[in-house]
Amino acid sequence: AEKDNRSVLASICRFLDELRPRPGGEPHAELMESVADRPGHDRRYATDASKFKKMFSWSPKVSFDQGIERTVRWYLENPDWCEAVQRKGYAGERLGLSRS
Numbered sequence: 464a465e466k467d468n469r470s471v472l473a474s475i476c477r478f479l480d481e482l483r484p485r486p487g488g489e490p491h492a493e494l495m496e497s498v499a500d501r502p503g504h505d506r507r508y509a510t511d512a513s514k515f516k517k518m519f520s521w522s523p524k525v526s527f528d529q530g531i532e533r534t535v536r537w538y539l540e541n542p543d544w545c546e547a548v549q550r551k552g553y554a555g556e557r558l559g560l561s562r563s
Contacts, residue, residue: 465511466527474528478535
């Protein structure tokens with residue numbers, strides 16, 4: 464099913480609420496803000512893998528929610544990597560692949 468930006472962000476916030484609650488217990492979704500559209504912005508953003516699934520006979524190994532949860536968990540468990548990216552120490556190479 465199609466997912467828009469706000470629903471993806473709401474999923475991320477929900478997993479953050481479970482995995483890393485805010486000190487006062489407020490939901491992370493309270494931090495979401497709408498901003499003015501930038502000039503030339505796309506009218507619509509959406510994620511929907513159904514066309515890709517049909518064209519390539521592909522199916523995901525995990526659900527969308529499982530994938531988002533795994534991604535959020537990875538970022539929470541790898542703060543050193545996140546800090547390095549913020550310091551611009553990441554060269555864009557593909558990480559996390561097994562070398563065996």
